[in-house]
Amino acid sequence: KYFKKDAFLRLNPNIKQDKFLGASQFSDAITDDSRLVMRVLDEAIHDGAHAINYLKAESLITNEQGLVVGATLKDTASKDKDQTYKVHAKVVVSATGAWADTLRMQAREQTEQSFNKQIRPSRGSHLVVSQERLPTSQAYTFLHPADKRAVFVFPWENRTVLGTTDLDHPPLNDEEVGITNEEVDYLLDATNSLFNETDLNRKDIISTWAGVRPLIADSGNGKRVSPSKEKRDHSVWLDNNLVTVSGGKLTTFRLIALDVLKKCQKVLALDDSATQNQAINGDQVFRKVAPIHPKFATLPSDLQQRLQGFYGRKLDTLLELAHEEDLAYVPDSNTIWAEIRFAACFEQVIHLDDLLLRRTRVGLILPHGAMTPLISTRIKQICQQELGWNEQKWQQEVARYSELWQRYYHLPAA
Template identity: 90%
Template sequence: MTQSKQRQQALAPLARSEPWDMLIIGGGITGAGIAREAARRGLAVLLIEQKDFAWGTSSRSSKMVHGGLRYIASGDYKTTLLSVRERERMLTEADGLVNEMHYVMPHYKGKFPPPWIFNTLLRVYDRIAGKRYFKYFKKDAFLRLNPNIKQDKFLGASQFSDAVTDDSRLVMRVLDEAIHDGAQAINYLKAESLITNEQGLVVGATLKDTASKDSDQTYNVYAKVVVSATGAWADTLRMQASNETEQSFHKQIRPSRGSHLVVSQERLPTSQAYTFLHPTDKRAVFVFPWENRTVLGTTDLDHPPLDDQEVGITNEEVDYLLDATNGLFDDTDLNREDVIS
């Protein structure tokens, strides 16, 4: 079968004469999850994605499935409760795709957080999960297992557990389940504009085939419900639905960028995740193993107005992550030449 015929076959569901029960715009984890739940309820579902499935945030996360430990510290117990339950559910239902990973927080004299505060939080965290993950390592015991860590004023380390995943594979797993239950999913279809009825209600979208740069083919697709699962791009469709001008439109999304670096295990061997506070701004930073590599992350910066292009890391972010990592490990001295991606 030629590539052209394959594409025609992929686009065949767009010829449906009846309105879809649900049109989902966005092929990340949110869109995939909505599609699965809707299809399981017997709805006629079409999901579209302007590029590859999981192209946006859902293939660029920190790969962590966490229970929201930081929310306890801010007093948001409810969010932690929900997050921990979801983490435990995913560990059970997606074994092999979502896996438990140990995290350690090294403690240093005079540095926040002191062991007693952090360990109290971890005990609450474990109680929510209904399992005991927490361990405390005294100085000598921890250094035998982690000889490269900075030793000056080191007191000990607290260990807890969360989970790690391959985020894009997780999206494909959920999307495959949605398709198995009857949903249709087509990538390289961009929602160019929304279709509204006489009452101003959104009843569909005009879709453009972006698989070929030479193609101007568009399709008008109608649905009883249109869901925008476009993440950081959500305001673009919201503005169309509101019929407001760009000047008068009240944006709800504040785009931010979290960048990561990947280095080889040979340069920075890790068998568990380290979490610590950056010496400059006291933000939490992680160093963790993933796919036989070591990942350093993440930054958290306001991002310029979004377009459909690739997002890149800045020189300042590279320095920020290298400085944090070199400050935790003695004699590591990572530099730009060590960065794989």
């Protein structure tokens, strides 16, 4: 739907009017990618899969014919840093995102110099500010005044998010990635160019986060385009019984999985039904489960919907585990304490950053990564009860988390 200038500004009075002509409104969806991943894993485990956290694929196992017949896995959470396991399989699927070329190189027995890399790692970074500082009830997409790239400002988890950038990110290693000072300025400049009297600055930033997209490099015309102009399609390769998948977007994860199975069909005797894309509605993507626990009826409707989406068949387990006070919200967030307790108990939490950044999002939406005295005292209590952490272990995890958060989830050093 198109809105002319006056009609749009009546609904959005804080948009700058200089050179403004109008806007188009469209519908889209928003998700929490961490909860989506955990929900998919839970459904898979329910169907017989095994999901093991902090287990790194170090190398491939090949037979005399050069076919991949398994992988050597390293337990990176063990005190014994040399603990490895050899797992054999008829086919190995590598869904390792921006790191996908590494194992492909091994499967094809090529060196880094001779291997034609397919993945172009691209960094995308975001800023998180308070709703009070930049109130938004809907998402905005607009072109950055400097380079005409699309930029977003959108409400998320009781906060406002500014993003994203799109920059080449070589070289890759096993470290996390963080935003740069140039990206901070880029996103602040974009936002301040759109909103009247906002004047956001670094003091307004609660947290940041960055990730690496696995773009599939388009080398067809021999010209290197900007990362923003690379296609977002996924690709699947079969190399000596190693199936590699990379690229794509969250919105097509089912179709990506079906394409992976089609490649596996060339190695395994799979029934055709395993690769057919049957028409389904949204309720059938995940199993829709009606909670029966009496606590569920006491929750407000919006929280009921959130918890059903986030936890599915495990919602009754979450409610059974919850202490009475756990049904309250973590202050200034959309997360209830029961979600933190459930993640600590059931979701393979090894470190504090698993709990606060990759199971729940309180480390991104609360000041100081949720390590303020009131919040951290309650988190400590939950970790001691559900993870068995003593005082020494808690202090070790707080030190580790604080260093990581300052380095990768806050502002970079000036």
